[in-house]
Amino acid sequence: MTMTADLRVVAWPGIAPRLLRSESETVTEYVGAGGYGAPDNRLLDTVEASGLLGRGGAAFPLGVKLRTVRDNGRTAGGAVVIANGEEGEPASIKDRWLLRNRPHAVLDGLRLAALVVNADRAVLYTSDSLSARSVEHALAETDGRPGGVAVELLTVTPGYVAGEETAAVRVVNGGPAKPTDKPPRPFEQGVGGYPTLISNVETLAHLAFLNLNDATAFRALGTEGSPGTFLATVTGAGRAPALYELPHGVAFTDVLTLHGVSPDAVTGALMGGYFAGLLGREIVGATLDHETLRGLGSGLGCGAISILTDDCPVAVAASVLSYFDRENAGQCGSCFNGTAAMAAAATALRDGTATEDDLARLKRWSVVLRGRGACGTIDGAANLAASLLSAFDDLVRRHLENNCRACRSGPFTAVRPYEVEQLESVVAV
Numbered sequence: 438m439t440m441t442a443d444l445r446v447v448a449w450p451g452i453a454p455r456l457l458r459s460e461s462e463t464v465t466e467y468v469g470a471g472g473y474g475a476p477d478n479r480l481l482d483t484v485e486a487s488g489l490l491g492r493g494g495a496a497f498p499l500g501v502k503l504r505t506v507r508d509n510g511r512t513a514g515g516a517v518v519i520a521n522g523e524e525g526e527p528a529s530i531k532d533r534w535l536l537r538n539r540p541h542a543v544l545d546g547l548r549l550a551a552l553v554v555n556a557d558r559a560v561l562y563t564s565d566s567l568s569a570r571s572v573e574h575a576l577a578e579t580d581g582r583p584g585g586v587a588v589e590l591l592t593v594t595p596g597y598v599a600g601e602e603t604a605a606v607r608v609v610n611g612g613p614a615k616p617t618d619k620p621p622r623p624f625e626q627g628v629g630g631y632p633t634l635i636s637n638v639e640t641l642a643h644l645a646f647l648n649l650n651d652a653t654a655f656r657a658l659g660t661e662g663s664p665g666t667f668l669a670t671v672t673g674a675g676r677a678p679a680l681y682e683l684p685h686g687v688a689f690t691d692v693l694t695l696h697g698v699s700p701d702a703v704t705g706a707l708m709g710g711y712f713a714g715l716l717g718r719e720i721v722g723a724t725l726d727h728e729t730l731r732g733l734g735s736g737l738g739c740g741a742i743s744i745l746t747d748d749c750p751v752a753v754a755a756s757v758l759s760y761f762d763r764e765n766a767g768q769c770g771s772c773f774n775g776t777a778a779m780a781a782a783a784t785a786l787r788d789g790t791a792t793e794d795d796l797a798r799l800k801r802w803s804v805v806l807r808g809r810g811a812c813g814t815i816d817g818a819a820n821l822a823a824s825l826l827s828a829f830d831d832l833v834r835r836h837l838e839n840n841c842r843a844c845r846s847g848p849f850t851a852v853r854p855y856e857v858e859q860l861e862s863v864v865a866v
Contacts (some may be wrong), residue, residue, distance in 0.1 A: 442513035444530065444857065447695065449687070450469035455646050455666050456639070457682045461571075471649045472583040473548075481507070481553050484644065486652035487568040489665040492531075493521060493600075494639030494712060494738045496727050499644065502634055505624050507554040509632035513794030517628040518556040519609065520547040522563035523600035525595065525758075526710030527856035531668035532638050534680055536568035539642065540575035541583065546641025548586035551646055554634055559588045562605050563787060564595040566612075574799040599765035601812045602635040604766075615766045616812035637667055637739075649720040657730040663726035667737070670854040673707070673744040674698045685726040692725065697732040698744055700855065705745045705828060707855065709738020711757045712817040715750055728795075734824065742797040743855040751836050752849035754825040760853060761818045775802060776818045785823065787848055789839025796837065800826055 485500030510516030511849040524532040532864035569592045599614035606627045608614050627633025656664045663685035672678045705717045713736040758780040782799040785791035803822035
């Protein structure tokens with residue numbers, strides 16, 4: 438089962454995959470490999486020693502989250518854990534792949550997190566019907582109590598903002614899948630007023646790996662600041678999409694080789710899904726780890742990377758900004774109006790009708806609108822606009838003169854750029 442008929446699922450050559458496998462996994466196979474085992478009494482210490490960072494986008498240390506929610510829960514008289522599988526980024530497929538093919542690894546990580554923080558409630562949150570069906574089957578295999586912890590499945594309507602952590606809390610509390618103002622943060626006061634741990638499903642699958650192994654084994658791959666492996670959805674460059682399990686710190690050129698793309702053809706990349714913005718040719722010489730990409734003013738985000746070759750970055754930015762305009766929660770005026778304004782300016786730039794004043798406004802908005810809203814949509818839009826103007830200044834200038842050959846011959850106008858479609862088959866390699 439899963440995504441697009443020609444999606445390639447590939448572990449990094451020469452290493453044993455930690456999360457990927459060629460076939461969907463039954464509970465018998467998972468338990469036979471050691472899954473759902475009793476957690477070590479020092480599991481929290483192991484997580485902290487491993488340096489496991491969240492794989493949902495923010496790269497926050499899981500150990501810090503676990504300890505904070507556990508401690509806050511003791512004071513509050515209870516805690517809640519949510520496995521976040523609401524994959525709002527269209528260019529990412531990793532969470533849906535895990536839920537559809539390795540639900541027991543995710544459920545195992547969820548129950549381990551619940552045990553560590555002494556949670557009274559564990560919820561798996563998704564918007565993908567095939568993922569929900571897979572999880573339902575996995576729960577049925579375990580009588581709804583994987584590893585002895587009762588798990589609820591909650592399915593919502595898909596949306597870019599639906600996976601934001603306060604939106605998940607709001608849904609579990611019976612409200613709409615829209616973010617709320619912060620503070621309080623969920624780890625302070627979330628579901629039912631209790632401290633709530635919200636963790637991405639890939640992060641939880643890594644937690645299950647840690648329980649079977651240890652911090653040293655986890656750190657055997659990756660870098661000091663970005664240990665372990667991560668799932669990368671790679672799209673663009675006229676190639677079929679692929680899901681790779683990569684060690685942090687791998688050279689981008691090595692990923693290009695695996696993906697069948699010449700480094701000479703690359704003009705840049707859209708990083709971290711839509712949120713982390715654009716990078717120019719500097720990405721070709723980079724390694725894929727948090728510290729390197731932060732140094733370039735970008736980030737890994739959810740691990741989605743769209744390679745730019747023939748697609749015009751200005752047109753790509755216009756399409757993504759238009760997506761943000763359509764998909765914002767419509768709750769905050771600065772985001773509602775700001776994404777619309779940035780999308781209009783970028784579209785005019787793509788079409789060769791923008792003026793210097795439009796460009797100046799786009800630059801100003803990319804700075805002054807940051808942080809204005811209940812969720813990060815406006816920040817993602819600002820990241821994209823700012824990175825376009827800094828990484829592709831010459832190309833932006835050519836667009837002011839209506840002098841982009843690629844756009845004149847037919848501009849890139851995807852409604853959901855580099856989306857990985859949700860069909861029901863997968864080619865696993």
